[in-house]
Amino acid sequence: MDQVAASVMVDQPTHTITLTVNKITYELKVLPWVTLLDAIREYIELPGTKKGCDHGQCGACTVLVNGKRINSCLTLAVMKNGADITTIEGVAEDGVLHPLQQAFIDHDAFQCGYCTPGQICSAIGLINEGKATTREEIQELMSGNLCRCGAYPNIVAAVQQVNGKL
Template identity: 75%
Template sequence: MNTNFPDIPASPKTTFSARPVTLRINGNPVELNVLPWVSLLDALREYAGLTGTKKGCDHGQCGACTVLCDGERILSCLTLAVMKEGSEITTIEGVAQDGELHPLQKAFIEHDAFQCGYCTPGQICSAIGLLREGKAETRDEVKELMSGNLCRCGANTNIIDAIMDVKNLSAHE
Protein backbone atom coordinates (compact mmCIF):
# COMPACT_ATOMS: atom_id res chain seq x y z
CA MET A 1 0.00 0.00 0.00
CA ASN A 2 1.30 3.42 -0.94
CA THR A 3 1.41 5.44 2.30
CA ASN A 4 1.15 8.81 0.54
CA PHE A 5 -2.13 7.85 -1.12
CA PRO A 6 -3.90 5.37 1.14
CA ASP A 7 -7.02 5.14 -1.08
CA ILE A 8 -5.05 4.13 -4.18
CA PRO A 9 -3.67 0.60 -4.20
CA ALA A 10 -0.09 0.14 -5.30
CA SER A 11 0.23 -0.90 -8.94
CA PRO A 12 1.51 -4.38 -9.63
CA LYS A 13 5.04 -4.63 -10.93
CA THR A 14 5.05 -5.08 -14.67
CA THR A 15 7.97 -6.54 -16.51
CA PHE A 16 8.68 -6.05 -20.16
CA SER A 17 10.86 -8.15 -22.35
CA ALA A 18 12.46 -7.50 -25.69
CA ARG A 19 10.54 -8.64 -28.71
CA PRO A 20 11.82 -9.51 -32.17
CA VAL A 21 11.18 -7.00 -34.93
CA THR A 22 12.03 -7.85 -38.50
CA LEU A 23 12.84 -4.93 -40.76
CA ARG A 24 14.37 -4.71 -44.20
CA ILE A 25 17.12 -2.14 -43.67
CA ASN A 26 18.91 -0.84 -46.74
CA GLY A 27 17.78 -3.90 -48.67
CA ASN A 28 18.84 -6.46 -46.06
CA PRO A 29 16.53 -8.40 -43.74
CA VAL A 30 17.42 -7.62 -40.14
CA GLU A 31 15.88 -9.03 -36.96
CA LEU A 32 16.33 -6.90 -33.86
CA ASN A 33 15.26 -7.72 -30.32
CA VAL A 34 13.96 -4.45 -28.91
CA LEU A 35 11.92 -3.33 -25.92
CA PRO A 36 8.45 -2.06 -26.89
CA TRP A 37 9.32 1.60 -26.28
CA VAL A 38 12.53 1.72 -28.36
CA SER A 39 12.29 4.28 -31.13
CA LEU A 40 13.22 3.36 -34.68
CA LEU A 41 16.05 5.88 -34.35
CA ASP A 42 17.54 4.09 -31.35
CA ALA A 43 16.96 0.68 -32.96
CA LEU A 44 18.91 1.79 -36.03
CA ARG A 45 21.74 3.40 -34.08
CA GLU A 46 22.06 1.18 -31.00
CA TYR A 47 20.80 -2.21 -32.17
CA ALA A 48 21.66 -2.23 -35.90
CA GLY A 49 24.85 -0.16 -35.59
CA LEU A 50 23.79 2.31 -38.31
CA THR A 51 24.89 5.63 -36.85
CA GLY A 52 24.41 7.74 -39.97
CA THR A 53 20.91 8.64 -38.83
CA LYS A 54 21.40 11.37 -36.26
CA LYS A 55 19.68 12.09 -32.98
CA GLY A 56 19.09 15.82 -32.84
CA CYS A 57 16.25 17.00 -30.66
CA ASP A 58 14.67 13.55 -30.09
CA HIS A 59 11.28 15.34 -30.22
CA GLY A 60 10.51 15.46 -33.95
CA GLN A 61 11.37 19.12 -34.32
CA CYS A 62 14.68 19.13 -36.21
CA GLY A 63 14.53 16.39 -38.88
CA ALA A 64 18.06 15.07 -38.22
CA CYS A 65 16.61 11.57 -37.75
CA THR A 66 14.71 11.45 -41.06
CA VAL A 67 14.81 8.09 -42.82
CA LEU A 68 12.71 6.55 -45.58
CA CYS A 69 10.13 3.98 -44.53
CA ASP A 70 8.55 2.13 -47.42
CA GLY A 71 9.72 5.00 -49.62
CA GLU A 72 8.25 7.81 -47.51
CA ARG A 73 10.17 10.14 -45.24
CA ILE A 74 9.52 9.76 -41.53
CA LEU A 75 11.00 11.05 -38.30
CA SER A 76 12.55 7.95 -36.76
CA CYS A 77 12.68 9.50 -33.27
CA LEU A 78 8.86 9.64 -33.19
CA THR A 79 8.34 6.11 -34.48
CA LEU A 80 8.48 2.98 -32.36
CA ALA A 81 10.55 0.23 -33.97
CA VAL A 82 7.84 -2.35 -33.23
CA MET A 83 5.37 -0.29 -35.30
CA LYS A 84 7.46 -0.83 -38.42
CA GLU A 85 7.51 -4.63 -38.41
CA GLY A 86 8.19 -5.81 -41.98
CA SER A 87 8.87 -2.31 -43.34
CA GLU A 88 11.60 -1.32 -45.76
CA ILE A 89 13.82 1.24 -44.04
CA THR A 90 16.40 3.23 -45.98
CA THR A 91 19.00 5.15 -44.00
CA ILE A 92 21.75 7.38 -45.35
CA GLU A 93 23.98 4.28 -45.43
CA GLY A 94 21.66 2.72 -48.01
CA VAL A 95 21.20 5.70 -50.32
CA ALA A 96 24.26 5.10 -52.51
CA GLN A 97 23.90 2.18 -54.90
CA ASP A 98 26.67 -0.09 -56.17
CA GLY A 99 29.36 2.26 -54.84
CA GLU A 100 27.84 5.19 -56.74
CA LEU A 101 26.64 8.21 -54.75
CA HIS A 102 22.97 9.10 -55.05
CA PRO A 103 22.41 12.20 -57.25
CA LEU A 104 21.40 14.16 -54.13
CA GLN A 105 24.63 13.20 -52.37
CA LYS A 106 26.59 14.42 -55.41
CA ALA A 107 24.56 17.64 -55.53
CA PHE A 108 25.15 18.30 -51.82
CA ILE A 109 28.89 18.04 -52.46
CA GLU A 110 28.77 20.20 -55.60
CA HIS A 111 26.71 22.91 -53.87
CA ASP A 112 28.61 22.77 -50.57
CA ALA A 113 25.23 22.06 -48.95
CA PHE A 114 26.67 21.26 -45.54
CA GLN A 115 28.98 22.77 -43.02
CA CYS A 116 29.14 20.70 -39.87
CA GLY A 117 27.27 17.89 -41.67
CA TYR A 118 25.21 16.78 -38.69
CA CYS A 119 21.86 17.40 -40.39
CA THR A 120 23.01 16.15 -43.81
CA PRO A 121 21.80 12.52 -43.54
CA GLY A 122 18.31 13.66 -42.56
CA GLN A 123 18.33 16.41 -45.19
CA ILE A 124 19.28 13.96 -47.95
CA CYS A 125 16.75 11.31 -46.90
CA SER A 126 14.05 13.96 -46.61
CA ALA A 127 14.95 15.40 -50.03
CA ILE A 128 14.77 11.93 -51.63
CA GLY A 129 11.31 11.47 -50.14
CA LEU A 130 10.29 14.96 -51.20
CA LEU A 131 11.29 14.34 -54.81
CA ARG A 132 9.44 11.00 -54.82
CA GLU A 133 6.30 12.73 -53.53
CA GLY A 134 6.31 14.95 -56.60
CA LYS A 135 4.53 17.78 -54.77
CA ALA A 136 7.21 20.45 -55.00
CA GLU A 137 7.26 22.33 -58.28
CA THR A 138 8.90 25.61 -57.29
CA ARG A 139 11.85 26.62 -55.15
CA ASP A 140 9.45 28.08 -52.57
CA GLU A 141 7.53 24.79 -52.41
CA VAL A 142 10.76 22.83 -51.93
CA LYS A 143 11.76 25.26 -49.20
CA GLU A 144 8.42 24.86 -47.45
CA LEU A 145 8.35 21.07 -47.73
CA MET A 146 11.93 20.85 -46.38
CA SER A 147 11.21 23.22 -43.48
CA GLY A 148 11.03 20.32 -41.02
CA ASN A 149 14.74 19.70 -41.53
CA LEU A 150 16.80 22.32 -39.74
CA CYS A 151 20.36 23.32 -40.54
CA ARG A 152 21.78 25.38 -37.71
CA CYS A 153 24.92 26.24 -39.71
CA GLY A 154 22.99 28.22 -42.31
CA ALA A 155 23.56 26.04 -45.40
CA ASN A 156 19.82 26.14 -46.17
CA THR A 157 20.24 28.09 -49.44
CA ASN A 158 22.81 25.60 -50.71
CA ILE A 159 20.63 22.66 -49.61
CA ILE A 160 17.70 24.03 -51.63
CA ASP A 161 20.06 24.68 -54.59
CA ALA A 162 21.19 21.04 -54.48
CA ILE A 163 17.62 19.73 -54.34
CA MET A 164 16.51 22.01 -57.17
CA ASP A 165 19.46 20.83 -59.31
CA VAL A 166 18.46 17.18 -58.88
CA LYS A 167 14.79 18.05 -59.39
CA ASN A 168 15.60 19.86 -62.64
CA LEU A 169 17.91 17.06 -63.83
CA SER A 170 15.26 14.41 -63.27
CA ALA A 171 12.63 16.56 -65.01
CA HIS A 172 14.77 16.56 -68.17
CA GLU A 173 15.29 12.80 -68.23
Protein backbone atom coordinates in the same frame (compact mmCIF):
# COMPACT_ATOMS: atom_id res chain seq x y z
CA MET B 1 26.06 -9.77 -16.33
CA ASP B 2 25.24 -9.69 -12.62
CA GLN B 3 22.19 -11.30 -11.03
CA VAL B 4 20.15 -8.11 -10.66
CA ALA B 5 20.58 -7.09 -14.27
CA ALA B 6 19.72 -10.62 -15.43
CA SER B 7 16.46 -10.71 -13.46
CA VAL B 8 15.43 -7.32 -14.84
CA MET B 9 16.05 -8.57 -18.35
CA VAL B 10 13.84 -11.61 -17.80
CA ASP B 11 10.89 -9.45 -16.78
CA GLN B 12 11.10 -7.17 -19.79
CA PRO B 13 8.42 -7.67 -22.48
CA THR B 14 10.79 -8.14 -25.39
CA HIS B 15 9.38 -8.25 -28.92
CA THR B 16 11.02 -10.00 -31.83
CA ILE B 17 10.71 -7.99 -35.02
CA THR B 18 12.22 -7.86 -38.47
CA LEU B 19 13.31 -4.67 -40.16
CA THR B 20 14.66 -4.50 -43.68
CA VAL B 21 17.19 -1.70 -43.68
CA ASN B 22 19.00 -0.83 -46.90
CA LYS B 23 17.90 -4.15 -48.44
CA ILE B 24 19.26 -6.28 -45.58
CA THR B 25 16.73 -7.95 -43.27
CA TYR B 26 17.54 -7.90 -39.56
CA GLU B 27 15.82 -9.83 -36.80
CA LEU B 28 15.88 -7.80 -33.60
CA LYS B 29 14.76 -8.34 -30.04
CA VAL B 30 13.56 -4.97 -28.79
CA LEU B 31 11.75 -3.59 -25.79
CA PRO B 32 8.58 -1.68 -26.71
CA TRP B 33 10.01 1.73 -25.83
CA VAL B 34 12.95 1.49 -28.25
CA THR B 35 12.42 4.09 -30.95
CA LEU B 36 13.05 3.26 -34.58
CA LEU B 37 15.94 5.74 -34.43
CA ASP B 38 17.60 3.91 -31.54
CA ALA B 39 17.01 0.55 -33.22
CA ILE B 40 18.77 1.79 -36.36
CA ARG B 41 21.66 3.40 -34.53
CA GLU B 42 22.20 1.14 -31.52
CA TYR B 43 20.91 -2.29 -32.59
CA ILE B 44 21.63 -2.34 -36.32
CA GLU B 45 24.64 -0.09 -35.76
CA LEU B 46 24.02 2.27 -38.64
CA PRO B 47 24.98 5.62 -37.08
CA GLY B 48 24.47 7.72 -40.21
CA THR B 49 20.95 8.60 -39.09
CA LYS B 50 21.37 11.31 -36.47
CA LYS B 51 19.70 12.06 -33.17
CA GLY B 52 19.27 15.82 -32.97
CA CYS B 53 16.38 17.00 -30.82
CA ASP B 54 14.77 13.55 -30.34
CA HIS B 55 11.38 15.33 -30.43
CA GLY B 56 10.51 15.56 -34.13
CA GLN B 57 11.49 19.19 -34.38
CA CYS B 58 14.80 19.08 -36.27
CA GLY B 59 14.54 16.32 -38.89
CA ALA B 60 18.08 14.95 -38.33
CA CYS B 61 16.57 11.48 -37.77
CA THR B 62 14.69 11.44 -41.10
CA VAL B 63 14.63 8.04 -42.83
CA LEU B 64 12.44 6.57 -45.56
CA VAL B 65 9.93 3.96 -44.41
CA ASN B 66 8.28 2.17 -47.33
CA GLY B 67 9.44 5.08 -49.51
CA LYS B 68 8.05 7.85 -47.31
CA ARG B 69 10.10 10.22 -45.18
CA ILE B 70 9.38 10.15 -41.47
CA ASN B 71 10.99 11.19 -38.18
CA SER B 72 12.45 7.95 -36.82
CA CYS B 73 12.68 9.43 -33.30
CA LEU B 74 8.88 9.62 -32.98
CA THR B 75 7.98 6.05 -33.81
CA LEU B 76 8.66 2.80 -32.02
CA ALA B 77 10.66 0.01 -33.62
CA VAL B 78 7.91 -2.50 -32.73
CA MET B 79 5.42 -0.42 -34.69
CA LYS B 80 7.56 -0.81 -37.83
CA ASN B 81 7.84 -4.61 -37.74
CA GLY B 82 8.24 -5.79 -41.34
CA ALA B 83 8.92 -2.32 -42.76
CA ASP B 84 11.31 -1.52 -45.57
CA ILE B 85 13.64 1.25 -44.41
CA THR B 86 16.26 3.30 -46.23
CA THR B 87 18.86 5.28 -44.33
CA ILE B 88 21.65 7.50 -45.62
CA GLU B 89 23.94 4.44 -45.71
CA GLY B 90 21.63 2.88 -48.32
CA VAL B 91 21.13 5.67 -50.84
CA ALA B 92 24.36 5.20 -52.86
CA GLU B 93 24.34 2.24 -55.25
CA ASP B 94 27.32 0.18 -56.39
CA GLY B 95 29.74 2.68 -54.94
CA VAL B 96 28.20 5.57 -56.86
CA LEU B 97 26.86 8.47 -54.84
CA HIS B 98 23.14 9.16 -54.98
CA PRO B 99 22.50 12.21 -57.21
CA LEU B 100 21.45 14.17 -54.12
CA GLN B 101 24.67 13.29 -52.31
CA GLN B 102 26.59 14.55 -55.33
CA ALA B 103 24.42 17.67 -55.51
CA PHE B 104 25.09 18.45 -51.84
CA ILE B 105 28.82 18.28 -52.61
CA ASP B 106 28.43 20.34 -55.81
CA HIS B 107 26.56 23.10 -53.97
CA ASP B 108 28.54 22.98 -50.72
CA ALA B 109 25.20 22.33 -49.02
CA PHE B 110 26.56 21.73 -45.51
CA GLN B 111 29.08 22.94 -43.02
CA CYS B 112 29.18 20.65 -39.96
CA GLY B 113 27.22 17.92 -41.78
CA TYR B 114 25.18 16.75 -38.80
CA CYS B 115 21.81 17.49 -40.43
CA THR B 116 22.92 16.24 -43.87
CA PRO B 117 21.78 12.58 -43.67
CA GLY B 118 18.31 13.78 -42.64
CA GLN B 119 18.32 16.51 -45.28
CA ILE B 120 19.19 14.02 -48.04
CA CYS B 121 16.66 11.39 -46.93
CA SER B 122 14.04 14.14 -46.64
CA ALA B 123 14.89 15.44 -50.12
CA ILE B 124 14.54 11.92 -51.56
CA GLY B 125 11.11 11.76 -49.91
CA LEU B 126 10.22 15.18 -51.32
CA ILE B 127 11.17 14.09 -54.83
CA ASN B 128 9.19 10.84 -54.44
CA GLU B 129 6.14 12.87 -53.38
CA GLY B 130 6.41 15.02 -56.52
CA LYS B 131 4.66 18.06 -55.03
CA ALA B 132 7.45 20.62 -55.25
CA THR B 133 8.55 22.33 -58.43
CA THR B 134 9.48 25.91 -57.53
CA ARG B 135 12.19 27.09 -55.19
CA GLU B 136 9.50 28.32 -52.77
CA GLU B 137 7.78 24.93 -52.78
CA ILE B 138 11.07 23.17 -52.07
CA GLN B 139 11.73 25.55 -49.17
CA GLU B 140 8.27 24.90 -47.73
CA LEU B 141 8.48 21.13 -48.15
CA MET B 142 11.99 20.95 -46.66
CA SER B 143 10.92 22.92 -43.58
CA GLY B 144 11.00 19.80 -41.41
CA ASN B 145 14.79 19.76 -41.59
CA LEU B 146 16.71 22.36 -39.65
CA CYS B 147 20.31 23.32 -40.45
CA ARG B 148 21.83 25.32 -37.61
CA CYS B 149 24.86 26.17 -39.75
CA GLY B 150 22.41 27.97 -42.02
CA ALA B 151 23.29 26.26 -45.29
CA TYR B 152 19.68 26.59 -46.45
CA PRO B 153 20.25 28.42 -49.79
CA ASN B 154 22.78 25.78 -50.81
CA ILE B 155 20.57 22.92 -49.63
CA VAL B 156 17.66 24.25 -51.70
CA ALA B 157 19.98 24.66 -54.70
CA ALA B 158 21.15 21.05 -54.31
CA VAL B 159 17.56 19.77 -54.16
CA GLN B 160 16.66 21.91 -57.18
CA GLN B 161 19.51 20.37 -59.16
CA VAL B 162 18.07 16.88 -58.73
CA ASN B 163 14.32 17.56 -58.40
CA GLY B 164 12.37 16.06 -61.29
CA LYS B 165 15.38 14.22 -62.67
CA LEU B 166 15.26 10.93 -60.73
